[in-house]
Amino acid sequence: MARQRDAKNTASSGGKSPRTLTRKNNANGRGHIRESNELRLLQAAETVFAERGFSGATTAGIAARAKLPKANLHYYFRTKAELYRAVLANVLELWLDELDRFTPDRDPSEAIAEYIAAKLKWSRLRPNASKVFANEILHGAPFVKPYLERDLRRRVEDKAGVVREWIDQGKMRPLDPRHFVFQLWAVTQHYADFEVQVRAVLGRRRLTERDFADAAANITRLILQGALASPPSGRIRK
Amino acid sequence: MARQRDAKNTASSGGKSPRTLTRKNNANGRGHIRESNELRLLQAAETVFAERGFSGATTAGIAARAKLPKANLHYYFRTKAELYRAVLANVLELWLDELDRFTPDRDPSEAIAEYIAAKLKWSRLRPNASKVFANEILHGAPFVKPYLERDLRRRVEDKAGVVREWIDQGKMRPLDPRHFVFQLWAVTQHYADFEVQVRAVLGRRRLTERDFADAAANITRLILQGALASPPSGRIRK
C-alpha cells in the first residue's frame, strides 16, 4: 500500500501523493518543503544519471548533490528506479510537443527551421536531460520501450502524414518522412549527447551560444536545401 | 606503475604481453588458447558494455557470455577498465580511416556518399561497437578524452581543410566543415545507437538490410542535395 508512489506526480504536474496531505501542506501554502526537495532531487538526479548512467549513479551521489541525506531521497522516491522514471518523464514532456509545428497548412521551411531551433535550444539548455534519454535508448530502452512503441510511434506516423502532404503539394522533395525525422533528431541531439566530442574537435572548453548558433545555421541550411523542393530550379509548383 | 598494461596490445595487433612468452605459445603455433580466449572475451565485452554501460556491466556477466570463469577474465585483462579500453581501441580502429576518402582531388559527391555508406555499414554490422563508443562519449569520455583532443581533432581539422578546398573549387556550398562532419557522424551512428527507437518507430522487430538501404538512400540524398553546389542552378563555377 502506501509504498507505491506514482512516478508522474513528480513531473511538475500538481498531482500530490496522498501522504502529502498529512500535515502542513494545503491551502495556506505548505508542502513547499516536499515540492522543493523533490525538485532538487530531480535536478540532481538528472545531472548524475547523465554523467554516470543508471547503474553508475548512486543514490548517495544524487542525495549529496541535492544536499540532502540519502535516506531522505528514499523517502521521496522509494527506489532509484522510481527516481529515474521521474527524470525520464520530465525529458519526454520537454520534447513531446515540439513536433506539433508540423501541420499541413504551414510552410514546411518555417516549421522545420523552428523545430531545429527548438530542439537545439533544449540541447543547449538541458543537455543532461538529452543525455539521460540517450543513455536509456542506448541500453535498449528498458524503461521507455512501451512508450516508444505506442505513443512515439503514433506521433511520428501522424507527422509523417503531414510531411507526405507537403511532398504531394510539391513543397518538399520526395523522401521517407520517418527517416527524415530520425535525421532531424540525430543532428540536433548530437550537440547535447556528444558534447564532449564536439568540444574536443572545436577546441572549446565549453560550447558557447555562438557555437549553437553556428550549428543551427549549418543544420538548417543543410536540411532545408536537402529536403525542400528547390524554388529556383524548375520543379512543378501547384 | 607496472600495473599499467597497454590497451593496444589486445586490439588484434600482434603485440603480445610479456607474460605470454612463458610457456607454450611461439613458433610451433601455440598461444591459440590465449588468442581465442582474448577474442571471445573482447566480443562478449563489446556486447555487455553496449547493453549495460561500463558500470552496469559485470565481469561475471562478461565471463559468462564468453563461457569462461570469471577469474580467467581477470587473468587476461587485469581489470574491468583494461578490458573496456581494449574494446574501445577496437572501435576506434574500426572507424579511424573511413574519413581518408576525403581528398582534394576526389569528387566530393562520391567521397561523401562512400563515407555515409561505410559508416552505415558499421552501424549495421557492429552496432555494439558504436554503442560502446557512444556511451563513452555520453558520459564525458573519461577514457578517450585525450584521444579526442589530440588525434581526432587533428584528423577533423585536416579533413575540414579538404572540404574547404572543395568549397573553394565551387563543388560544395559554403558551410562549416566541422559541423558538416558532426552531421555526418550524427545521422549515420544514429541507426546503431538509437536502434531501439528506430525499430519502435518503424515497427520492426529487427532492422533489416532493406531498412539500412532506405536510410542510406535518404541520408545520401539529403546530404548531397544539401551540401553540394547544385549543378543546374546558376552558381559561379570556376
Place this chain on the structure above:
DNA sequence: GTCTATATATGGATAGAC
C-alpha cells in the same frame, strides 16, 4: 517529516589448489 546507523546484497579482484 528528518536523519543516523545498519542489514543485506552484489561485484571486483585475488589467493592458492590443481
Place this chain on the structure above:
DNA sequence: GTCTATCCATATATAGAC
C-alpha cells in the same frame, strides 16, 4: 595456464531514534 573459494569494498534500502 585454469578455476574454486573467498576477501573486501561499495551500494541499495530500511529500521527506528529524533
